[in-house]
Amino acid sequence: MVLDVTAKTDKGTVVNMGKKEYWEIGLDAEGDHRLGAWQIKDIIDLTLPPRKTTKETFVTELPADTKNAEVEVKVTYFPAPNKPIEVHKVVKKLNFER
Amino acid sequence: MKPLKVLLVIVLVLLPATAFAEYKSINELAKAYSDETCKQCHSKIYDEWKSSYHSQSIVHSLPGLRAFIVNGLGKEWNKPVNREHIMRCMNCHAPQLKDASEPLIKQISDLIVAAVDEKDEAKKESAKKELAKLNVNCVTCHNTKAVVEKNLRGAAQKDVYYSPAGRKSPAHKTEMSPAMERPLFCGQCHGAYTPPDGDVVICNTLYESYQNAYKANGGTETCQDCHMKKNNRGHTFPGAYQLDIVQEGIGLDAQVVGTKLHPGKWVPSIIANIGLINRAGHRIPDG
Numbered sequence: 001m002v003l004d005v006t007a008k009t010d011k012g013t014v015v016n017m018g019k020k021e022y023w024e025i026g027l028d029a030e031g032d033h034r035l036g037a038w039q040i041k042d043i044i045d046l047t048l049p050p051r052k053t054t055k056e057t058f059v060t061e062l063p064a065d066t067k068n069a070e071v072e073v074k075v076t077y078f079p080a081p082n083k084p085i086e087v088h089k090v091v092k093k094l095n096f097e098r
Numbered sequence: 099m100k101p102l103k104v105l106l107v108i109v110l111v112l113l114p115a116t117a118f119a120e121y122k123s124i125n126e127l128a129k130a131y132s133d134e135t136c137k138q139c140h141s142k143i144y145d146e147w148k149s150s151y152h153s154q155s156i157v158h159s160l161p162g163l164r165a166f167i168v169n170g171l172g173k174e175w176n177k178p179v180n181r182e183h184i185m186r187c188m189n190c191h192a193p194q195l196k197d198a199s200e201p202l203i204k205q206i207s208d209l210i211v212a213a214v215d216e217k218d219e220a221k222k223e224s225a226k227k228e229l230a231k232l233n234v235n236c237v238t239c240h241n242t243k244a245v246v247e248k249n250l251r252g253a254a255q256k257d258v259y260y261s262p263a264g265r266k267s268p269a270h271k272t273e274m275s276p277a278m279e280r281p282l283f284c285g286q287c288h289g290a291y292t293p294p295d296g297d298v299v300i301c302n303t304l305y306e307s308y309q310n311a312y313k314a315n316g317g318t319e320t321c322q323d324c325h326m327k328k329n330n331r332g333h334t335f336p337g338a339y340q341l342d343i344v345q346e347g348i349g350l351d352a353q354v355v356g357t358k359l360h361p362g363k364w365v366p367s368i369i370a371n372i373g374l375i376n377r378a379g380h381r382i383p384d385g
Contacts (some may be wrong), residue, residue, distance in 0.1 A: 007368055022382060050382075051311070051316065064366070069368065071368055077348070
């Protein structure tokens with residue numbers, strides 16, 4: 001699962017504020033299992049735990065002449081490699097003139 | 099000699115047929131565990147199941163099964179591809195393979211590898227078509243895996259269909275298995291388990307996460323509550339591929355503010371505080 005935060009300024013500049021991945025390690029980019037199942041779960045847990053809120057903070061500076069920006073926060077779930085499902089997308093508009 | 103012959107006849111008659119079942123072809127095996135008669139009376143449930151990933155338990159998991167055969171057995175452990183080792187996976191993905199002959203096990207394993215690696219598309223599709231006949235079907239849950247507390251209730255009996263209520267049917271023998279309404283029933287496959295070769299496999303720790311994280315944090319819903327009862331999901335068992343249940347499970351709280359940092363320079367800046375809320379009964383992602 002991927003959390004993506006991107007900002008786009010009024011001048012069209014795109015700034016990648018940050019990306020966080022939550023996944024079961026052991027699968028490579030092609031979806032092949034590189035680690036045995038017992039190795040995966042015993043080593044490390046990179047997933048979201050149940051009944052908990054996982055918090056991430058991203059801070060980004062924009063070009064000095066930016067007056068407005070639009071921030072997109074997107075959560076994408078990959079039930080299988082190269083098969084994304086967009087779960088949530090939130091867009092916030094910001095103004096920097098004051 | 100005569101007492102020995104009598105004894106042999108008695109043994110052959112009294113022992114369950116499945117003790118000696120060793121099917122030699124996929125079609126024979128599929129027929130022995132057929133769900134075709136189930137759909138005559140349970141057509142709605144059958145159609146629900148047919149849309150679920152239980153009905154595709156081998157073909158949907160081909161990359162992982164292939165990796166186990168090629169990388170695990172073939173390279174890492176240097177073990178033969180036989181029933182003892184294949185059942186580590188198939189005890190959950192297609193439990194009926196416990197009744198397959200060794201040559202059939204080898205044939206099925208070759209088909210799994212072909213279904214992933216074969217360059218000839220027609221042969222690849224042909225392999226998948228054969229493998230699609232084997233899956234987690236009505237017999238798997240309502241007989242093979244139906245009785246969880248075996249010491250208490252005995253193993254599942256041949257030709258008996260189990261359900262939580264054990265409602266009587268004129269069409270077949272029925273018995274009650276209350277555990278089918280409990281998460282432990284799902285946890286037989288969707289959790290850490292001991293396959294027939296005695297090792298411990300942690301292929302899928304959903305149940306462990308359910309017990310040690312969800313329930314430990316006060317959760318009270320069961321697997322069946324979310325994946326069957328809610329929204330009349332029934333035997334579709336939705337999961338990671340269905341947007342509505344994924345959205346139910348993952349919440350997003352996006353607090354975003356624009357400000358200016360670095361006094362003197364006053365650089366336009368964005369601060370985004372994101373909260374990802376896991377409302378599911380287990381870790382995400384997992385499955």
